[in-house]
Amino acid sequence: MTDDINFFNKNYRAVVRDDLVKIYNEKSSIAVDSPISFDSEKEEFTSIDYLISAITSEIILTMKRQAEKHQQVLQDIEAKVNLTIKNPMYLLNVIGFDEKALIDEINIDIYFFSFLEGDDLCEFLQEVLDKTLIYNTFKDKIKVNFKIVL
Numbered sequence: 001m002t003d004d005i006n007f008f009n010k011n012y013r014a015v016v017r018d019d020l021v022k023i024y025n026e027k028s029s030i031a032v033d034s035p036i037s038f039d040s041e042k043e044e045f046t047s048i049d050y051l052i053s054a055i056t057s058e059i060i061l062t063m064k065r066q067a068e069k070h071q072q073v074l075q076d077i078e079a080k081v082n083l084t085i086k087n088p089m090y091l092l093n094v095i096g097f098d099e100k101a102l103i104d105e106i107n108i109d110i111y112f113f114s115f116l117e118g119d120d121l122c123e124f125l126q127e128v129l130d131k132t133l134i135y136n137t138f139k140d141k142i143k144v145n146f147k148i149v150l
Contacts, residue, residue, distance in 0.1 A: 036091060052081055055134050055142065056108060062132050063112070066124065076149055077112040106142045113149045121148075 013024045020031045035047045045053070056079050067074035086104040089097035116124055125146050129135060135142055 036085075038088070038092070048083070052083060052106065055106065055138070056081055058132050058134050059108065059110065059128065059144065063110070063128050066128050066131065067114075070124065072124065073113075073115050075113040077110065079108055079110045081109075082107040103141055106138075107145070108142065109145045109147055111147045111149050 010025070015022050015024070020033050022029045022031050030045075030050070032047050032050065033044055034042075037046050060077055060079060063074060063077065066072075083106055084104040085091075085101055087097060087099045087101040090099060090101040114121065114124075129139075129144065135144070
């Protein structure tokens with residue numbers, strides 16, 4: 001028997017229609033037409049775009065939630081993300097590239113303003129990272145750099 005206090009299960013459903021995969025939760029859905037795109041003109045989000053969005057938004061939203069919890073000022077939050085994919089030619093089926101592609105690193109720079117300083121700031125930022133589910137699951141590949149904006 002599963003201990004319901006220590007586990008949370010959430011179900012999703014995926015349906016293929018035409019060239020789209022629609023992913024449903026209980027009330028809504030998103031449509032994805034590609035796992036990744038190397039076309040800088042592509043407007044629709046791919047699977048990898050949703051992954052990066054999920055990781056980045058989770059960290060920023062957790063920062064905001066923890067700041068409210070501790071009654072701290074946190075303003076002007078912005079982030080820049082760099083994704084490095086190892087062996088991308090494999091994904092394009094280029095002959096001679098047989099080593100599987102993988103995410104080598106996700107580098108996230110988060111810029112923000114806060115009155116916190118020193119140890120208080122370090123403790124706050126560590127608490128933020130400790131409370132981010134996706135980051136903690138993949139933290140071996142994710143590097144987060146917090147940068148104070150004055």
